[in-house]
Amino acid sequence: MGRFQPFHLGHLDLATRILDECDEVIIAITSSQFNYLEKDPFTAGERIEMIHNSLKEASLDLSRCFVVSIENQFNVATWASYLKSALPHFDKVFSGNNYVSMILADSGIEVMEPMFLDRTLYNATKIRSMIVSGENWKDSVPNAVYELLTKINAKNRLTVISKSDTNPTKH
Numbered sequence: 643m644g645r646f647q648p649f650h651l652g653h654l655d656l657a658t659r660i661l662d663e664c665d666e667v668i669i670a671i672t673s674s675q676f677n678y679l680e681k682d683p684f685t686a687g688e689r690i691e692m693i694h695n696s697l698k699e700a701s702l703d704l705s706r707c708f709v710v711s712i713e714n715q716f717n718v719a720t721w722a723s724y725l726k727s728a729l730p731h732f733d734k735v736f737s738g739n740n741y742v743s744m745i746l747a748d749s750g751i752e753v754m755e756p757m758f759l760d761r762t763l764y765n766a767t768k769i770r771s772m773i774v775s776g777e778n779w780k781d782s783v784p785n786a787v788y789e790l791l792t793k794i795n796a797k798n799r800l801t802v803i804s805k806s807d808t809n810p811t812k813h
């Protein structure tokens with residue numbers, strides 16, 4: 643699970659490795675209600691499209707993959723039980739986020755720490771900043787993500803968000 647803002651090659655590598663050892667993978671897009679914000683620029687629909695197209699392009703078996711979106715919950719302590727009702731049945735969660743691991747483990751959910759593919763290269767914060775600065779970010783994401791982000795003019799969106807006075811993350 644994660645925000646996937648945007649989905650990058652580290653995420654694709656993790657999904658591929660999970661499918662190697664598990665029957666199915668559920669890719670849960672968290673913070674799905676957030677968009678047009680600095681840390682969350684893309685809509686849930688755009689993220690579903692990025693992920694679906696990337697899995698298809700990588701020839702992963704789509705009949706073993708779910709892509710679902712999850713809105714954040716006001717009550718953090720009951721988030722884990724909400725996940726159980728909102729997601730198809732799952733046996734364990736892969737997350738590299740200590741806060742998430744603590745909340746889920748406290749509710750009895752097994753959490754696995756993923757093996758990170760070169761995090762200095764493959765991390766969404768860095769990719770968002772490279773899109774704005776005009777550095778080469780094409781090689782950090784699946785081609786399907788590059789095409790979608792180019793089509794929706796992600797560079798303009800991220801640039802306008804970063805300069806906007808109405809950006810709530812600036813207040």
Ligand SMILES: Nc1ncnc2c1ncn2[C@@H]1O[C@H](COP(=O)(O)OP(=O)(O)OP(=O)(O)O)[C@@H](O)[C@H]1O
Nearest residue numbers: 643644645646652656737738758759764765766767
């Ligand atoms: N390079 C990577 N290799 C493997 N897994 C990764 C990598 N980067 C992130 N993940 C995992 O993917 C999931 C979703 O991560 P997330 O969307 O927060 O990515 P991120 O690149 O860390 O994003 P951001 O920089 O915006 O916080 C998390 O469980 C995280 O541990």
Ligand SMILES: NC(=O)c1ccc[n+]([C@@H]2O[C@H](COP(=O)(O)O)[C@@H](O)[C@H]2O)c1
Nearest residue numbers: 643644645672673714715717718721739
């Ligand atoms: N109460 C909640 O809805 C709740 C609690 C903990 C984490 N989350 C979300 O889980 C995600 C975890 O972040 P990473 O993308 O770093 O794995 C974030 O989107 C975060 O907002 C939501």
